[in-house]
Amino acid sequence: MQTVFNAGHALHAATHEFFRGRLVPAFEVPARADYILQAVRAAGLGEVLAPVDHGRAPLERVHSARYLDFIEGAHAEWLSTGGEGDAFPAVWPVRSLRSDLEPISFAARMGLYSMDSGTPLTAGSWAAAHAGAQASLTALDLVLAGERSAYVLTRPPGHHAGADFFGGYCFINNAAVAAQAARDAGLARVAILDVDYHHGNGTQAIFYDRADVFFASLHGDPRTEYPFFLGHADETGAGEGVGFNANFPLPVGVDNDDWFAALDAALARLTAYQPDLLIVSLGVDTYGGDPISHFKLDEPEFRRMGERIARFGAPTLFLQEGGYATEAIGRNVVAVLAGFETE
Ligand code: Q9C
Ligand code: ZN
Numbered sequence: 001m002q003t004v005f006n007a008g009h010a011l012h013a014a015t016h017e018f019f020r021g022r023l024v025p026a027f028e029v030p031a032r033a034d035y036i037l038q039a040v041r042a043a044g045l046g047e048v049l050a051p052v053d054h055g056r057a058p059l060e061r062v063h064s065a066r067y068l069d070f071i072e073g074a075h076a077e078w079l080s081t082g083g084e085g086d087a088f089p090a091v092w093p094v095r096s097l098r099s100d101l102e103p104i105s106f107a108a109r110m111g112l113y114s115m116d117s118g119t120p121l122t123a124g125s126w127a128a129a130h131a132g133a134q135a136s137l138t139a140l141d142l143v144l145a146g147e148r149s150a151y152v153l154t155r156p157p158g159h160h161a162g163a164d165f166f167g168g169y170c171f172i173n174n175a176a177v178a179a180q181a182a183r184d185a186g187l188a189r190v191a192i193l194d195v196d197y198h199h200g201n202g203t204q205a206i207f208y209d210r211a212d213v214f215f216a217s218l219h220g221d222p223r224t225e226y227p228f229f230l231g232h233a234d235e236t237g238a239g240e241g242v243g244f245n246a247n248f249p250l251p252v253g254v255d256n257d258d259w260f261a262a263l264d265a266a267l268a269r270l271t272a273y274q275p276d277l278l279i280v281s282l283g284v285d286t287y288g289g290d291p292i293s294h295f296k297l298d299e300p301e302f303r304r305m306g307e308r309i310a311r312f313g314a315p316t317l318f319l320q321e322g323g324y325a326t327e328a329i330g331r332n333v334v335a336v337l338a339g340f341e342t343e
Contacts, residue, residue: 001337002046002147004139006154008131009033011124014086018117026120027292027324028169033155036320039330040153045337048153051135054181059133061184062176062206066102067164070113071171072126074106081106086120115160115167115227129156129171136174137181139317143277144185149316151282151337157321159200159281160227168198168227174319175281176206179213182277191216191275191314193266195305196283196321197293199231199247203281209239214246214273216266217281218259220294221249244273252294256301259286263305267312278314283322284332290325299335306339316340 010030016023040048059068078087089110093099103109110121132154139150152174159175160168179190192207194200194217207213222231237245246269248262270278284302286295297305309316318337323329 001149001151001341002139002142003040003048003151003153004051004135004142005037005048006033006051006128006132006135006152008128009155010128012122012128012156013124014120014122016086017120018088028156029326030155031326032323032329033153035326035330036153036333039334040151043334043338045151045334045341049138051131051138052141053134054137058137058177058181058184059130059172061180062163062173064164067113070109071121071129071166074110074121075123075125077106078121086122088117088120089114090117113165115162115165119167119169121166125156125171132156132158133172133174133177136178136319140178140181143315143317144182147315149318149340151318152320154320157283158202158319159194159196159283159321160198160202162202162205169322170202173202173206175200175203175279178317178319179207179279183212187276188212189214189273189275190277190279191270191273192279192281193270193309194219194281195263195286196281197285197290197295198226198283198322199249200281201227201230204230204235204245207241208237208245209241211240211244214244214270214275216246216248216269218248218250218262218266221251224252225294250295254295256296259295259297259301260304260308263308267308270312275314278309278312278316280309280316280318281321282318282333282336284329284336285322285324287323287325287328287332289328290323292324299331302332302335303339306336306341307343310340310343
């Protein structure tokens with residue numbers, strides 16, 4: 001399997017994030033990608049390629065132009081309006097406040113375009129996220145050209161980012177950009193399987209009223225786990241999209257057997273859908289040793305996950321999402337990808 005590596009990932013480097021009202025060392029750090037790259041190379045998984053620039057147009061198929069403009073200029077504006085260091089939002093247009101108008105105030109716009117205070121926006125966030133989307137489009141090209149699979153090694157992750165908001169460490173929704181590009185390249189049906197510990201609220205929202213992209217997700221129950229406000233089992237799609245969204249919320253500490261039963265259930269839904277492409281939002285924060293998550297998968301389970309996904313039998317694009325046990329992340333990611341390769 002070839003890897004497309006976003007070497008620009010390290011431009012996004014936060015030192016701290018807000019957690020329970022305090023600044024704590026950031027969890028989503030450049031070392032994550034360094035460890036994965038090391039493990040991919042050590043395992044001899046396959047060639048490591050650089051992204052080819054596909055421009056901004058494929059990003060605008062998923063994100064609003066004014067949101068992309070905001071993210072591109074946000075850190076410079078933060079500094080020029082008196083901010084220091086990494087940028088954080090402070091005010092949000094919750095119920096009864098208007099979100100249809102774009103304020104002039106930078107602080108207000110930052111709230112309009114974000115969902116939480118736990119996602120530092122740094123000087124290099126746009127450059128890193130933009131390059132990650134390009135890596136995703138490059139890997140998609142490999143699969144469209146006939147490769148059985150490809151892996152996108154990038155950060156920051158993407159699945160929490162919506163059409164016009166960032167959050168959950170995510171700025172550009174790489175899975176959504178790739179799915180839309182696959183549709184635009186002529187594929188009729190695309191499935192997204194999200195196995196990150198957290199529900200992929202951004203991806204779900206982007207395709208919620210559409211039948212041409214099926215979103216299926218296994219994740220920690222949103223009643224107790226981030227992103228809290230989406231990811232319930234009764235979210236099955238809207239309008240033409242009714243029946244093309246499937247959530248499998250699982251309790252904290254779920255048994256690995258129950259996790260795999262949910263994976264089987266999700267893949268059964270996708271088998272009925274018969275997609276031309278499977279995109280896997282590959283978060284490995286389901287690992288038992290993850291510092292911010294509460295599932296119990298370990299290396300053998302990650303290998304089994306890859307084998308199971310391979311047996312699904314569709315051309316498969318793996319995209320890196322979460323995973324915060326930095327020293328174990330490379331081993332866990334490679335276990336999934338190597339498991340896929342052996343099937
Ligand atoms: N400071 C992904 O895995 N905050 N995002 C958790 C710890 C949000 C995770 C609290 C976690 C978002 C892509
Ligand atoms: Zn996650």
